[in-house]
Amino acid sequence: MALFNRGYDETTDTIHNGARLITLADPKSVVAEQFRTIRTNIHFMSVDNPLKTIAFTSSGMLEGKSTVTANMAIAMAQEGRKVLLVDADLRRSTVHVTFKVSNQRGLTTILSSSSNEVVLDDIVKPSGVANLDVITAGPVPPNPSELLGSRRMQQLIESLRNAYDVVILDVPPLLQVADTQVLSTHLDGVILVVRQGITPKAAIRRAVEALKVSQANILGYVMNDVYSDDAGYGYGYGYGYGYGYDDEESK
Numbered sequence: 001m002a003l004f005n006r007g008y009d010e011t012t013d014t015i016h017n018g019a020r021l022i023t024l025a026d027p028k029s030v031v032a033e034q035f036r037t038i039r040t041n042i043h044f045m046s047v048d049n050p051l052k053t054i055a056f057t058s059s060g061m062l063e064g065k066s067t068v069t070a071n072m073a074i075a076m077a078q079e080g081r082k083v084l085l086v087d088a089d090l091r092r093s094t095v096h097v098t099f100k101v102s103n104q105r106g107l108t109t110i111l112s113s114s115s116n117e118v119v120l121d122d123i124v125k126p127s128g129v130a131n132l133d134v135i136t137a138g139p140v141p142p143n144p145s146e147l148l149g150s151r152r153m154q155q156l157i158e159s160l161r162n163a164y165d166v167v168i169l170d171v172p173p174l175l176q177v178a179d180t181q182v183l184s185t186h187l188d189g190v191i192l193v194v195r196q197g198i199t200p201k202a203a204i205r206r207a208v209e210a211l212k213v214s215q216a217n218i219l220g221y222v223m224n225d226v227y228s229d230d231a232g233y234g235y236g237y238g239y240g241y242g243y244g245y246d247d248e249e250s251k
């Protein structure tokens with residue numbers, strides 16, 4: 001069973017059509033179940049110290065960050081937690097398309113406003129999914145890295161963590177721009193998305209290195225697009241701890 005027909009243009013697909021929300025469209029599917037397993041694993045890691053601000057990132061583009069992030073946000077909201085999904089990929093934003101909400105105001109609006117006060121009500125929008133709110137990216141700024149690395153962004157993350165049970169950020173890839181490296185320092189945890197057969201091993205290593213340099217708390221990795229011989233899923237997920245992944249023979 002191939003869940004997706006790969007006949008579309010992957011490079012702009014999520015930007016034009018949004019991420020595919022399998023957790024909503026087919027919550028009983030194997031893939032939705034895999035997202036719930038990842039959710040459980042994250043829970044187990046945060047028994048003593050709740051992980052409230054989390055990002056899924058990857059070495060490069062098109063590895064499934066936005067798809068994994070949106071589905072994980074839904075999976076967490078589905079268990080009744082109050083979840084906020086923030087689109088912090090200011091260059092390739094997708095959250096407004098995925099959830100069909102306006103992007104006229106968003107993260108960049110608040111980060112570039114001259115007023116010191118963070119008025120969340122102005123930019124937080126209901127996603128249409130119970131328990132899940134979103135902050136879209138907002139108008140594309142000339143200086144995305146500067147905005148994401150600003151003190152204001154840190155302050156925003158702090159106020160959001162008080163208002164929600166979990167804040168999940170959709171972030172840019174690690175190796176092309178510095179945004180995520182800078183941002184990950186201020187998050188409780190970061191999970192690396194690895195797309196099977198696409199992400200080169202050297203890129204995974206460099207991505208892990210970049211996260212270590214910024215002293216990010218690397219929680220593990222999500223293997224996207226896992227090939228499965230028996231079922232032939234076009235869309236599978238696995239989850240691993242640690243980052244010894246690149247030593248494994250299964251690339």
Ligand SMILES: Nc1ncnc2c1ncn2[C@@H]1O[C@H](COP(=O)(O)OP(=O)(O)O)[C@@H](O)[C@H]1O
Pocket residue numbers: 004009010011012013014015019020058060061062063064065066067068094224225226234235236
């Ligand atoms: N497991 C998968 N199987 C098939 N297509 C996928 C899978 N994961 C992502 N895609 C597709 O790959 C493209 C990039 O996904 P996206 O989530 O936007 O990645 P990123 O945010 O890392 O750039 C999109 O067209 C998306 O639909």
Ligand SMILES: [Mg+2]
Pocket residue numbers: 065066067089092094170
């Ligand atoms: Mg993306």
